[in-house]
Amino acid sequence: MSATIFGPDGQPRCRWCAAAPEFLPYHDTEWGFPVDDDHRLFEKLCLEGFQSGLNWRTILAKENFRSAFLGFDFDHIARFSDADIERLLQDPGIVRHLALASDGADVGAAQVAELFVVEALGGAVVGLVSGYAAYRAMRAIDDYPVEVLISIVLAMGCYSLASALHMSGPIAVVVAGILVGNRGPKDALSDMTQRYLFGFWTLVDQILNSVLFLLIGLEVLVLRYETSILPLALARHTGGACGPLRVDHHPRDTAA
Structure with a gap:
C-alpha cells in the first residue's frame, strides 16, 4: 500500500492526510516544518499539554487556541489574571480544563x-x-x-x-x-x-x-518495521556518506 496520496492540487502527501479534513492544511503548513521561534515552541509545548489523553484531531478541531492565548505570547500569558483564566474556561474554541488553562499563566x-x-x-x-x-x-x-x-x-x-x-x-x-x-x-x-x-x-x-x-x-x-521507508533510509545513509541529501521543496515551502 502506497505511503502517499495525491491532494486536490495533484501534489503527493502523507496518507494520514485523508483521515480528516483538518489534517490537510495542518500537513501543508505545520507538520514537519522546523520551528525556531520561541513563541511557536511555547505553543507546541502548551498544545501537547492540552492534548494529553486526547486525540490530536481534537486539538486541530479547536480553532481558537491562538487568539485565546494571545498568540502564545508568554510575556502576556505570564500576567494573566483570574479573570483571564475564567475567560478561557468559558471559551468553547479551546479544550477547557482549569489546571491546563492556569498552567500557561505560571511561567514567569x-x-x-x-x-x-x-x-x-x-x-x-x-x-x-x-x-x-x-x-x-x-x-x-x-x-x-x-x-x-x-x-x-x-x-x-x-x-x-x-x-x-x-x-x-x-x-x-x-x-x-x-x-x-x-x-x-x-x-x-x-x-x-x-x-x-x-x-x-x-x-x-x-x-x-x-x-x-x-x-x-x-x-x-514490539516496534513495527515499515518496509516502505527502507528506500528512504538507504538513500539517507548513502547521502550521509557522499554528501547531504538533496530535498526538492514545493513552491509553497519556498513562499513560506
Whole structure:
C-alpha cells in the first residue's frame, strides 16, 4: 500500500492526510516544518499539554487556541489574571480544563527561579545533611555489614525525605553519594569496608543497567518495521556518506 496520496492540487502527501479534513492544511503548513521561534515552541509545548489523553484531531478541531492565548505570547500569558483564566474556561474554541488553562499563566521568571531553588538547591541541601549524617555514622563504627546497611538506608531515606519535602530526590541522593564516596575512604571507611561497600553498589549498578538494556531490547521487539521507508533510509545513509541529501521543496515551502 502506497505511503502517499495525491491532494486536490495533484501534489503527493502523507496518507494520514485523508483521515480528516483538518489534517490537510495542518500537513501543508505545520507538520514537519522546523520551528525556531520561541513563541511557536511555547505553543507546541502548551498544545501537547492540552492534548494529553486526547486525540490530536481534537486539538486541530479547536480553532481558537491562538487568539485565546494571545498568540502564545508568554510575556502576556505570564500576567494573566483570574479573570483571564475564567475567560478561557468559558471559551468553547479551546479544550477547557482549569489546571491546563492556569498552567500557561505560571511561567514567569519568578516562578521558574522559585522552582529551581526549592527543587534543585533544596534537594542538594537535603543530600548534604543526610550524607554528612551517614558519613559520621560510618566514621564512628568499623563494621562493614552495618556500614553497607547505612548506605542503603541513606539512598532510600534521602530520596523519600526529599520527595516528602517536594524537593528533588535524585539530586539529594547524588549529592549524598558524592559526599560519602569522597570523604568516606579518607577517614571513615576501612579497606575491608570499602571493598564490600563499593563492590555492593557496583553490583547494583550492573544489575540495573542489565535490566535497562533488557527493557530496551523488549521495546525493540514490539516496534513495527515499515518496509516502505527502507528506500528512504538507504538513500539517507548513502547521502550521509557522499554528501547531504538533496530535498526538492514545493513552491509553497519556498513562499513560506
